[in-house]
Structures are given as C-alpha cells and as structure tokens.
Amino acid sequence: MKKILHVISSPKGDASFSIKLGNAIIEKVKEANPGSTVTELDLSKKHFPHLEEAQLNSFYTPAEQRTSENLEAIKHSDEAVAQLMDADVIVIGAPFYNFGIPSALKAWVDHIARAGVTFKYDENGPEGLVKGKKVYIALASGGIYSSGPMQGYDFAAPYLKSLLGFMGMTDLSVFRVEGVAYPHLKDTALQTAVESIIL
Numbered sequence: 001m002k003k004i005l006h007v008i009s010s011p012k013g014d015a016s017f018s019i020k021l022g023n024a025i026i027e028k029v030k031e032a033n034p035g036s037t038v039t040e041l042d043l044s045k046k047h048f049p050h051l052e053e054a055q056l057n058s059f060y061t062p063a064e065q066r067t068s069e070n071l072e073a074i075k076h077s078d079e080a081v082a083q084l085m086d087a088d089v090i091v092i093g094a095p096f097y098n099f100g101i102p103s104a105l106k107a108w109v110d111h112i113a114r115a116g117v118t119f120k121y122d123e124n125g126p127e128g129l130v131k132g133k134k135v136y137i138a139l140a141s142g143g144i145y146s147s148g149p150m151q152g153y154d155f156a157a158p159y160l161k162s163l164l165g166f167m168g169m170t171d172l173s174v175f176r177v178e179g180v181a182y183p184h185l186k187d188t189a190l191q192t193a194v195e196s197i198i199l
Helices: 017-032 053-059 068-086 103-112 157-166 189-195
Strands: 003-008 037-042 089-095 119-122 125-128 134-141 172-178
Touching: 003 017, 003 068, 017 089, 017 134, 017 172, 017 189, 037 068, 053 068, 068 103, 125 157, 134 157, 157 172, 172 189
Parallel strands: 003 037, 003 089, 089 134, 134 172
Antiparallel strands: 119 125
16 A cells, blocks of 8 residues: 655646556556555646745744744645655656746745755765655656657756655656657557556
C-alpha cells in the first residue's frame, strides 16, 4: 500500500495527455500495490503564488519568530512540503511548454525547494532531505524530444531530474507521450507511452 501524490500541471483536463499518462502510471502503481491511495494536486485549480519578498522573508525567518504575516505568506509552501513528505510515490504530470515546464509547476517547485527543509548545506556540500520517494514524470509534448535533432531543446526533463534529485528524490523515472502534433503519430502516441511504463 502506497500513498500516491498526483501533481497535475496541465489546464486541459480530460484532453490532457500528461494527465492521461499520469493516470496510467498511477493505475500501474495501484496494481502493484493494492490498497494504495491517491491525493490529487491540480495546479490549474490550486494556484501557488510566484515567490515574492513576503514568501522569501518567511522562508528565512526562524519558525518561532514568524509573525502572522509570515505565517500567511508561508502557508502554501508548508502545505505543499507536508503533502510531499507524506507521499511514498509522486507522479508529476508535465506538459511541455516552450521547451520547459508550465509556470504553475515551476511555482509549486519554488514552494517545495526550501533550504533547511527539503535540502540543506553542510561542510560536505548540499544534501537532499526528501528521501525514500519514488517519482514518476509524465511528460507530454507535441514534438519528439527524447532523441533526435530536437533533444537539446528539452529543458523540462533535465530540469525536473536535477531539481528533484537535489532535494533527495533520485529514484526518478520519466515516461513520455510525444509526437502528438504529428499526424502520423498522434493516434498512437498515448498507447505507445502507456506501453512503455515499467515500474
């Protein structure tokens, strides 16, 4: 039995390939782990504010010294971190926007990447503090970026791998539904992606 956190960043609902692929990954996880539960975090509905001075000040204010304004500013981040820490498996759906991830997903990342909370620095350098998680990225793109001439334009998968790995989430797999903008691939792209899922 696993606690699964499904982070959705596409605003396209039922038409979203990243959501469909994320759901397929979750079904495989549930098949392998009967009784697992799923918590859905839909970033198109629950908006995380872009970091401003109020949030940054709150992050670096010791907990016992935080004012009511600090607590309000840090509320979203604390909730997101608690949700992340509680999960055993994290499935992140990421549509490919302009060679990267959607701003809604970047905002969530900015709220969970916190020095002293999800990573720290010591005399040996940085250490990730979010350990023991399995992460799956469900990446959807109109073009082909996993290989070929456009591979160098993929700043989504490398970024997520690096950033989440920095926080300690190094057990990470990326599955892709790609080529959905190509007439000869769009009808089979999702099924090909689902068939590629190996846990």
